[in-house]
Amino acid sequence: MPVVSYINAITMAMREEMERDSKVFVLGEDVGKKGGVFKATQGLYDQFGEARVIDTPLAESAIAGVGIGAAMYGMRPIAEMQFADFIMPAVNQIISEAARIRYRSNNDWNCPIVIRAPYGGGIHGALYHSQSVEAVFANQPGLKIVMPSTPYDAKGLLKAAIRDDDPVLFFEHKRAYRLIKGEVPDGDYVLPIGRADVKRKGEDITVITYGLCVHFALQAAERLAKDGIETEVLDLRTVYPLDKEAVCEAVKKTGKVLLITEDNKEGSIMSEVSAIIAEHCLFDLDAPIKRLAGPDVPAMPYSPTMEKFFMVNPDKVEKAMRELAEF
Amino acid sequence: MPVVSYINAITMAMREEMERDSKVFVLGEDVGKKGGVFKATQGLYDQFGEARVIDTPLAESAIAGVGIGAAMYGMRPIAEMQFADFIMPAVNQIISEAARIRYRSNNDWNCPIVIRAPYGGGIHGALYHSQSVEAVFANQPGLKIVMPSTPYDAKGLLKAAIRDDDPVLFFEHKRAYRLIKGEVPDGDYVLPIGRADVKRKGEDITVITYGLCVHFALQAAERLAKDGIETEVLDLRTVYPLDKEAVCEAVKKTGKVLLITEDNKEGSIMSEVSAIIAEHCLFDLDAPIKRLAGPDVPAMPYSPTMEKFFMVNPDKVEKAMRELAEF
Amino acid sequence: MTENRHKSIGLSDETAVEMYKTMLLARRLDERMWLLNRSGQIPFVISCQGQEAAQVGAAFALDRSKDYVLPYYRDMGVVLSFGMTAADIMLSGFAKAEDPNSGGRQMPGHFGQKKNRIVTGSSPVTTQVPHAVGIALAGKMEKKDLVTFVTFGEGSSNQGDFHEGANFAGVHKLPVIFMCENNKYAISVPVEKQLACEKVSDRAQGYGMPGFTINGNDPIEVYKYVKEAAERARRGEGPTLIETITYRLTAHSSDDDDRAYRSREEVEQAKSNDPILTFKAYLKDTGAMDEKMEKAIDAEITRQVDEATEYAESAPYAKPEDALTHVYAEEQ
């Protein structure tokens, strides 16, 4: 299987879906001629033309809202938010509209839109180019939120998102774009939205996480393995609605669980994961449910000293895993 | 002490603060001549004039954004969102701006704005006039979110919010407005933001909740008391950032905890409360951490049958409490 | 005799009377809803009263077999023109399971019916504006000859979504008709405190489209302007902004008391221009409708409203646990 980068897997998914279904189109800021500020849509403008790869005016609520309209008509828009941080002007369209269209119309209308956005830190992006924004949306039934960690998952899940009959927020870790490479089949495949995936098997401790932190956890797990500690790593992949069964299964296996997110701690995806465990498999626990997360400050600062302090990294993960193992 | 309604306590707080400090002013849709669609600002326009009680154009991002500008200048704006559901167009101003102004300017600027909004269901308000929206904001350091349950708390906390040097979201349960009455001192007092409050003492089970559900819990607690089951009821009052100590204390007292919110279950404030417990006082638990909440559907439907099905009520609370007590 | 203005723009007497019937049906349904509300039978009403001419005049100017409408909450005249029935409206008023708009999930006035291309709407104002642009874009991509028609109040034209949607449509020259129903108030806030411009149509040039301010009490004038806009749109010449000047004859909704913010004289004055009355007089003056027809129409509409009310009243509510359905597509 060819080895491709995370961002190329995303481009591949879009290209293949656009070839497959003429109703799929892309819209967003700089997605056309420039191919996106990260180059996620590179080549699509040349291949599909400006009618299907639309450079929109600089207005996120319109990008989402126009996409939603097209989706209600029956198209399959892929809207790009240039940075996840800039999804905020579109929150009304996403929460009040996209998420509620099927429900409020009693299944008469639906809204098959995908909204893609690069998120995450560690790239000197400072407060407004580093944020994790999933928690803002992770309380809105009607939405699905997908956050893949590997090129393989990214391609298969983005294809599934495009074919999904409901709105999907698809957040891509911008530091993973070129850093993370992996095997990706050339042809067509889809992966199920709503299912977590065990990325490593182990019997001693369980780590539950998603996005770039999956790789930090896998790296740390290698280090622990040298000392005979075996880690189960569960990659949530879909962070809303959560895969409760997979969470409980992963917890039951080891009884010791560490939850990791690069988002601020209070009110993150990991709060819900913890609540699921405490509700459904409390008596399987041998240790308190630890969370490793960003500090509760608004967002990542720019200066290298403070950015590093904020960001989760393999060393921080390793430390927390060892503490848990020794509990 | 005079007995006043929840909404009158809110009006009193605004009036007293406007009398006390000429920098305090009110802005929002219909807050002037009409005195607000719920009459929360009634009388203020006559007393303070249209320069300090401003009927704004119908544009929530501007209401928030103009308020934020005035607050940065040094005023103390109280911005009203007509319904919490309509805060969504202002999310960018609230999250990207208000919450981050102090942090991003390294303490050079700050933003003492209060944003008030009526939330909550049970008033035939259907999808868009019934929602709980706190979870959207409860992951944003820099913000505080206050949700009082009683007239006494409402007045003292709103005054504290107005005097607070940072942005405060102040959500008022619209069904509590006229339903809930209580003793409220005439004069000046403030209550601490960030502190939960024990609304009833008990040794058998603990209920943690906020807003209108506090009253449901107190009613149910009375019923259980008849059968000798004593309930500790902790009213969070500030739902972000949470009062961790009070939560742990309330849990330790009984070892059995029920978390109640009228919001959808997944990703609610109660997820974080559960995570705090599972992280800090897991070994004090004698039962799984149960959550009673709205179902995970976009929002409350209009028809009485479905609305009732969605809403938490004293009977549902009682049932959940009895199950917990018997665990 | 009054000048016959409808013939001169190609409207037959029959169509003109059809428009009148639709306006009157909207009015009578609305009035009945208020009665039901005041007698405690339905929790909420929000009215079209005073705006029927603008709504019906516009809707009749569209191609009702293929165009898409994105009405706002007052647009009963639009949705009746596009195929919604009296019973549909009443089912929504009573929040019954059979309500085609939402199965009783949304308040009345939150229209939506896919088979008639009435696009589902919500409560937050103006969100439908970008949707109309998106549907027009989709129609263009799919090479369909369709126009989208979207309405909103003058207060709502201050929302960011109006600006962003209108500009998008202008840049892409999309077949969208933006129609503002300016009824002078946004709940209690009068237009002077709402709009910095004199006319909402002053905003059109900021989006590179033509803008018109017209008499919303005259269905013929509205028909004419919307027809022209639709033709421009179909020719690929892009969007149009039309502002119809109307007046809201009722309180904002059943929860509002408008005496706090506007004088009775002002309301009475507006009632003398009630489009139902003036259009009826016009049709009679031009001979399009006689006394007998008028009576028959009146009786027929009363019957429709009665039947619809009875039907809806006795229809069942959704089951409580139906609240759980249709969050996502059902798994196949």
Add this chain to the structure above:
Amino acid sequence: MTENRHKSIGLSDETAVEMYKTMLLARRLDERMWLLNRSGQIPFVISCQGQEAAQVGAAFALDRSKDYVLPYYRDMGVVLSFGMTAADIMLSGFAKAEDPNSGGRQMPGHFGQKKNRIVTGSSPVTTQVPHAVGIALAGKMEKKDLVTFVTFGEGSSNQGDFHEGANFAGVHKLPVIFMCENNKYAISVPVEKQLACEKVSDRAQGYGMPGFTINGNDPIEVYKYVKEAAERARRGEGPTLIETITYRLTAHSSDDDDRAYRSREEVEQAKSNDPILTFKAYLKDTGAMDEKMEKAIDAEITRQVDEATEYAESAPYAKPEDALTHVYAEEQ
């Protein structure tokens, strides 16, 4: 000899030269930042190059002792005019603790300095527009004679916040100057794909305010229009929208490669109208500046930039755990 246009609008030779100095300082600091970026010493630059005339012309027309500015990321010319120093700018470029804008928390170009009434800004575009309106409202409530000045790109004028803020200012006749720096691109998107109107100033009438489109390469013209707008504002006559036509001489930022979307000829052509060059020529033609002064200014600015760079380079970073401070006010 060239017509002396600055005298005729009340600008002394000294002030005109002062403006030139400020423009040149902005340019040289910007150029240095690119060098530092390309040599790997700072992670990011976003440029003022090509827009200095608009920025400095406007800032000098304000009352720099009491007005408030809400600059966008390119406005180095504005903030230097309002009292920010070369060292301040460099401290921000290097993300050092002493950076007055943010203590190294924000990227360069995110200006803010309370003592100089430079209001803190963020990355999401156009959010500053309603803030400017709010400060003007506060100033009016407090009976202060202040004007607020807010800038944004032409792409950013499509955001809802522009519309909502401008309308609010228009309704309340607030002393706000909205200045659009139209540099023809929003990253890669050219103005034709961005704006449905011909001129951004076409939008002014939708907010009941005067609108002007002027030559942003000419600091004297910009000064004149902004001065008049400020006078109108102080007289209580409300806001003004001014569009300055400029060109972005660099790529969008150090992360962008503009060759993908615009031709080198177009850029070269724009460089021949570089406002630094044309204004220098004008000052020399009118006799306001001679060869000797020019040399001295050049040398002085090079010195300032060198010193600022050295100072900032050797200044300390914030401590890692400083990331935890200033989320909320400190408890007393």
